[in-house]
Amino acid sequence: MDDLLRYRDDAPHEEPAVTLDAFLGQTNATAVRLESDEDARALLPHLDRLSLIEVSFPAFRDGRGYSSARILREAGYAGELRAQGDVLVDQIALMRRCGFDSFVPDKPLDPAAVERALGRYDAVYQKAADGRTPVWALRHG
Amino acid sequence: MYKYDQYDQTIVDTRVEEFREQVARRLAGELSEDQFKPLRLMNGLYLQLHAYMLRVAIPYGTLDGRQMRMLAHIARTYDKGYGHFTTRQNIQYNWIELKDTPDILAELATVEMHAIQTSGNCIRNISSDQFAGAAADEVTDPRPWAELLRQWSTFHPEFSYLPRKFKICVIAADEDRAAMRLHDIGIQLTTNAAGEIGAAIYVGGGMGRTPMIAPLIKDFVPIDDLLSYVEACLRVYNRYGRRDNIYKARIKILIHEIGADEYRRQVEEEWAHVKTLGLDPPRAEFDRIAAMFAPPAFDAATPDTLDRSDPDFALWVDQNVKPHKQPGYAIATISLKPVGGIPGDATAEQIELMADLAERYSFDELRVTHAQNIVLPHVRKADLHALWQALDAAGLATPNLDLISDIIACPGLDYCSLANARSIPLAQKIATRFSSIERQRDLGELKLKISGCINACGHHHAGHIGILGVDRKGTENYQLLLGGSGAEDASLGKITGPGFDEDGIVDAIERTVETYRAVRTHGERFLDTYRRVGIEPFKEAIYG
Numbered sequence: 078m079d080d081l082l083r084y085r086d087d088a089p090h091e092e093p094a095v096t097l098d099a100f101l102g103q104t105n106a107t108a109v110r111l112e113s114d115e116d117a118r119a120l121l122p123h124l125d126r127l128s129l130i131e132v133s134f135p136a137f138r139d140g141r142g143y144s145s146a147r148i149l150r151e152a153g154y155a156g157e158l159r160a161q162g163d164v165l166v167d168q169i170a171l172m173r174r175c176g177f178d179s180f181v182p183d184k185p186l187d188p189a190a191v192e193r194a195l196g197r198y199d200a201v202y203q204k205a206a207d208g209r210t211p212v213w214a215l216r217h218g
Numbered sequence: 219m220y221k222y223d224q225y226d227q228t229i230v231d232t233r234v235e236e237f238r239e240q241v242a243r244r245l246a247g248e249l250s251e252d253q254f255k256p257l258r259l260m261n262g263l264y265l266q267l268h269a270y271m272l273r274v275a276i277p278y279g280t281l282d283g284r285q286m287r288m289l290a291h292i293a294r295t296y297d298k299g300y301g302h303f304t305t306r307q308n309i310q311y312n313w314i315e316l317k318d319t320p321d322i323l324a325e326l327a328t329v330e331m332h333a334i335q336t337s338g339n340c341i342r343n344i345s346s347d348q349f350a351g352a353a354a355d356e357v358t359d360p361r362p363w364a365e366l367l368r369q370w371s372t373f374h375p376e377f378s379y380l381p382r383k384f385k386i387c388v389i390a391a392d393e394d395r396a397a398m399r400l401h402d403i404g405i406q407l408t409t410n411a412a413g414e415i416g417a418a419i420y421v422g423g424g425m426g427r428t429p430m431i432a433p434l435i436k437d438f439v440p441i442d443d444l445l446s447y448v449e450a451c452l453r454v455y456n457r458y459g460r461r462d463n464i465y466k467a468r469i470k471i472l473i474h475e476i477g478a479d480e481y482r483r484q485v486e487e488e489w490a491h492v493k494t495l496g497l498d499p500p501r502a503e504f505d506r507i508a509a510m511f512a513p514p515a516f517d518a519a520t521p522d523t524l525d526r527s528d529p530d531f532a533l534w535v536d537q538n539v540k541p542h543k544q545p546g547y548a549i550a551t552i553s554l555k556p557v558g559g560i561p562g563d564a565t566a567e568q569i570e571l572m573a574d575l576a577e578r579y580s581f582d583e584l585r586v587t588h589a590q591n592i593v594l595p596h597v598r599k600a601d602l603h604a605l606w607q608a609l610d611a612a613g614l615a616t617p618n619l620d621l622i623s624d625i626i627a628c629p630g631l632d633y634c635s636l637a638n639a640r641s642i643p644l645a646q647k648i649a650t651r652f653s654s655i656e657r658q659r660d661l662g663e664l665k666l667k668i669s670g671c672i673n674a675c676g677h678h679h680a681g682h683i684g685i686l687g688v689d690r691k692g693t694e695n696y697q698l699l700l701g702g703s704g705a706e707d708a709s710l711g712k713i714t715g716p717g718f719d720e721d722g723i724v725d726a727i728e729r730t731v732e733t734y735r736a737v738r739t740h741g742e743r744f745l746d747t748y749r750r751v752g753i754e755p756f757k758e759a760i761y762g
């Protein structure tokens with residue numbers, strides 16, 4: 078886990094993530110891995126016992142994980158939400174907005190570049206899963 | 219027109235600095251072309267056959283003189299002295315150097331322009347009716363709705379890596395001047411029984427190798443629900459659109475495969491959830507935007523009459539000038555299709571002149587049309603003659619709007635690395651063959667569209683006459699299609715039969731239009747004759 082980037086205060090979850098099928102078939106797992114073609118809504122009945130959901134990005138072009146993340150956050154999931162795979166510095170800010178709060182990129186990222194990317198835009202146009210206030214709300218107080 | 223506030227300006231300025239860093243990393247060799255590609259493609263920068271091409275967004279095709287003048291400045295300073303207006307109401311520069319791109323974007327930002335999301339698998343520039351705010355038949359100005367969508371779609375965190383590019387169009391009249399139903403999402407503003415304005419939402423249209431006309435998904439969405447509803451439409455697509463095959467990745471394929479009813483059901487279910495999230499801005503935000511599109515200060519006393527004594531002027535008026543909703547005013551289209559020219563191209567001097575004329579005669583407003591022409595939307599009838607004289611002196615008064623030489627052509631083999639055949643030289647040949655304006659006017663409305671390959675950037679499926687460049691055993695070959703339309707009576711063209719070489723296709727078009735002349739009834743358009751008699755008489759004339 079050397080390359081784990083994490084934006085949470087609690088201790089990292091140690092239990093390995095199981096597949097969605099395995100998770101749905103057993104009752105005691107607390108970490109699950111969601112492939113990009115799997116339905117995040119299958120997890121909604123079980124969110125209260127999950128501490129880690131890892132969403133896979135097999136290629137940076139495969140944007141399904143962004144929707145998975147938002148669906149989980151919109152349903153109230155508050156545990157760790159991790160993006161794993163072909164995660165590039167230029168996607169991190171969007172992923173944070175969709176609710177991801179930890180990252181395990183296939184290729185290590187330059188921490189300084191990540192910090193720059195996350196701090197770059199002062200304003201955002203949409204309400205998403207990160208609690209940032211959109212421009213339209215700022216305009217109308 | 220919309221004016222940036224500090225938030226809009228900061229976002230665009232920040233994007234310039236971000237891209238400047240990315241280009242610097244590329245130039246320093248820290249990024250390979252492979253790593254740089256996805257970054258430049260988020261910002262409209264393509265690597266073409268001979269050079270970089272930069273595509274600059276013109277949101278819903280509206281701009282003012284200051285912005286237009288900046289486009290001329292960029293053409294002169296960073297390109298070869300011209301720009302190319304596109305079928306997406308944008309402008310492209312075909313001869314750009316990578317090292318200059320950050321400076322170009324910085325200059326654009328000073329006039330509230332950018333290249334954000336003009337490429338990539340994201341939500342592209344929102345297109346609209348070029349006569350918005352001027353047409354007598356619109357229920358409201360569609361541009362505030364388009365601007366709301368522009369802001370919502372800019373750096374949308376969930377929809378920046380869609381299965382494929384995504385195009386949205388907003389119109390507000392029954393006459394469809396923007397090919398609305400050939401977009402991924404087409405929106406037509408309409409009035410409900412209570413007299414409120416809302417959006418009819420069509421989803422799943424498109425050109426490309428599998429052309430589709432978008433089905434109606436929702437008949438009425440009020441402004442207060444627009445963004446959440448479109449968000450639901452996109453989320454279903456982002457999750458379930460195909461990603462295994464680039465040619466099947468557009469939303470039209472998803473809707474074709476699951477059916478419009480099932481797609482609608484999924485969207486409604488998603489929307490019931492999304493609507494609870496508070497994503498829709500308050501009405502005050504829409505009102506803020508709409509106020510900036512208030513009609514200009516029309517002169518109610520200006521005469522509603524026209525002196526038509528100059529026959530060349532009268533010809534231009536009859537062909538290129540359309541009625542305005544305000545008495546005493548007219549909508550003038552500047553044709554960028556002179557005989558022998560490159561469709562959609564304009565020199566820096568011409569662009570500057572159009573900027574001047576917009577300031578002088580059209581309340582400082584211009585529009586780019588999807589047919590690659592320029593519109594001055596609000597011209598006093600009393601000024602039309604002076605306007606025409608200025609245009610004529612600059613080679614911009616070709617009276618051929620919607621005639622056979624008003625051709626849409628994609629860049630084709632002269633620029634595009636995907637092309638099978640040349641489009642531009644063929645367009646020039648056809649325009650030259652039919653250069654007589656009397657003959658063109660006799661043939662009447664005739665929309666001819668040329669694509670250099672199956673990707674259909676020249677909208678050949680939607681041409682009354684369409685031409686598709688194909689590769690036939692290593693030589694350029696052209697297929698002929700008849701009967702397409704991108705208008706409110708949208709339809710897809712049918713291939714007549716075996717293809718032709720470059721001269722052969724021009725002859726085939728000639729036989730096609732002569733057949734039309736022989737069988738048309740009085741006043742009948744080409745498209746209507748075709749629909750009445752079918753393809754057979756044309757086939758016989760072409761191949762018989």
Ligand code: SF4
Pocket residue numbers: 628629630631634635636637638669670671672673674675676
């Ligand atoms: S239709 Fe084909 S040749 Fe023409 S611009 Fe598009 S991809 Fe290039």
